[in-house]
Amino acid sequence: MKSTDVQAGSISRADAARKPSPVRKKLAGTNLEFAHVLNQRVVLETVRLWGPLSRAEISSHTYLTNQTISNIVDKLLDRGLLETLGRRSGQRGQPAIEVNINPKGGYAVGIHLDRDHLTAVLLDLAGTPLEYAHLEWSFPSPDEALPLIEKMIRGLVEDQGLRMEELWGVGVGLPGPLDIGAGTLVAPPNFPGWDELPIRDILSKRLDLPVFLETDAMAAAMGERWFGAGKDVEDYFYVFFGVGIGGGMILNGQPYRGAFDNAGMFGHLPVGASGNMRCSCGGIGCLELSVSLSSLFAALSMARPEARVNDLDMLLGENDAILIGWLENAAESLAAGLVTIEHLLSPKAIIFGGRLPVPLQKWLIERLEMMLPQRRMRALRHHPVLLQASAIESAAALGAATLPLFNEFAPG
């Protein structure tokens, strides 16, 4: 509880991660220092969400006095996290000085690593993607992948004329179960060599940066909270179409990971898919059996063995019978999954994103909107809206990039 230096300054960022900014533990008391740190976060988050704002407006948003906001804003300007825009005019009174997030105040890289590809994106503090990088691969071993990841990240930073020290950190979106505490994947299906490998620590050491792991679905969900449809929705469930199908949830505005880090495993809800067939996960009737890219390509494999993701648009345009059949079956399973989520979580929105081509996603959403009223409890006055995610293709990488930012901004 000693007073610690909150300034970023020139200390190594990885060090900063090891000695994180003070956040109150469960059932720990607060003191002025914590209150101050929290207030700084609150101001930052307020400006991020509703900026640009004048000091007076921040004040009324946060229920802190003008004076306090003035002091905090000054500090944040000093730290380079906020920047001053012009003065407003057209109204009476001294014209307000607008402040906003300083895009150059910091940067973060997000990567999405899966069995078939590696995507990276570099964000500035305002959340603007500055540059993407993409690489297709096939079940790479860690020895192959890790150097490539490092190279990709350093490349992005160099391209933009930045220094590594300006990065706040690297977020990594990963498939399959993970142990966030240990910083590892745990028994990821079809991904040999990665089980229990301390990815976080290895990358953190190679890059001398804090590294944050999340499932790709949760990363996408958090990204959506950052700059998408979730910006002013406190409770939603994100359905992520990846190699399989995953889910991530934001509850009370915060990511919820459950007791064992792997909440939101949407793909393995037992919805009686494929006639209650046994799933490779060990369960039966898993949703993923009928809703996933692999099930789609399995369905197409006889008639169109050459089909790839990019062809699906066209097939839909042609009303391909097999594709339509798959979609109808997928909608059936999805409906059960969504009704489950509605009843269990009662979220405000269900957001769809990921690598299934947008027209197919739209088809599914439209169909589901017709089906759900006949499946859900009639008495409920309110039910979630189905939304298309604002970031689609690189949703997971984008989301992962917000992890280091989330870590600093989101008021805990």
Next chain:
Amino acid sequence: MKSTDVQAGSISRADAARKPSPVRKKLAGTNLEFAHVLNQRVVLETVRLWGPLSRAEISSHTYLTNQTISNIVDKLLDRGLLETLGRRSGQRGQPAIEVNINPKGGYAVGIHLDRDHLTAVLLDLAGTPLEYAHLEWSFPSPDEALPLIEKMIRGLVEDQGLRMEELWGVGVGLPGPLDIGAGTLVAPPNFPGWDELPIRDILSKRLDLPVFLETDAMAAAMGERWFGAGKDVEDYFYVFFGVGIGGGMILNGQPYRGAFDNAGMFGHLPVGASGNMRCSCGGIGCLELSVSLSSLFAALSMARPEARVNDLDMLLGENDAILIGWLENAAESLAAGLVTIEHLLSPKAIIFGGRLPVPLQKWLIERLEMMLPQRRMRALRHHPVLLQASAIESAAALGAATLPLFNEFAPG
């Protein structure tokens, strides 16, 4: 943000509810006053969970200094929320003075109101049930029920030689969907006259006390958090056997109600129950179709039309074929529901409670423990434990009684 008098004193409790103790809003800043209120709550909660404790022990639990704890404890002693026990001895150093929750510091009543019964319980601040009251009825109208509720509450208070002003409030556990903001039930099935009736305000006015509504399942879940298995489990799902079957969840130590207050509607998960029959709720294959007291009695109605809840123990003892058949079928549906919860919420525990006789609950739990390993994803290293709730029969009323206490204690 003006300094407000936090002392309880002699102001009307209903007034106190209208002007609640200051709790920080989302994205609002903190000041010393809020910090202090929070710290008081933290101290109370710490003592409640691990008491009796010395000031020094509270200090190390909360990361606040000895001196600060001394000040806060003094204030709480003054307010009568804590009491001093004896000094410890047997160790070196000045003997610690133990403090604990003062049972006489306040009281709360919980009622469980359903179509077939009314149960009430009076708790003291230490969470000890002082007296129960119970009443069987059948689909009472509000005009019949409300006077009886008032009478029952006043009776309990009188019996214990207390004054109504000593009550912190009344918690009400209710079936079926409710609108907590409005303080009403919303289209409760088979409960005419109660739809949108402002129960909370009516009771609050009749009693001049703050009244808190929850679903019976959520109330039971919160009760379990207060003095049961949930005491040191931050994330669990509670399965409540009532007239139907409900659910309530505690996530990150806090009740989660979703965006529309009705999260945890376990009974209407579409698990393909009864061959995907249509449920009276409008959905299909709802869990409740095969797991509920009414489905059980429907199954028994031919062979044993006279059977009642109290007879079920005996039937189980006799290995009654119909009962066993029902249990097996119920376990089948429950398994799907629980696997869903495991995958979606990844809680630390799943707790069973409510009005299904304990031996039947135990039978189900045992059976489920055998089934789940074959249904869940194999790769997961951790999975929830299945537990029997510590409060069974009156779980909802007991839980409801903790609502007013929860409201004051739980650090927000």
Next chain:
DNA sequence: CTTTTATTAAATCAAGTTGAATGATTTAAC
């Protein structure tokens, strides 16, 4: 139409207040 004055609201200054932290001291045991 220009100039002056009033009004409005943002931002800041200086002092006051609150409650936690600090360091020294007292107390009661072994």
Next chain:
DNA sequence: GTTAAATCATTCAACTTGATTTAATAAAAG
């Protein structure tokens, strides 16, 4: 004599308060 709890007296950090400054628009006067 040692140890540890509890308290006393003081310090300190950060928020609040109330007054003041600043810069704009609107209204009034010349």
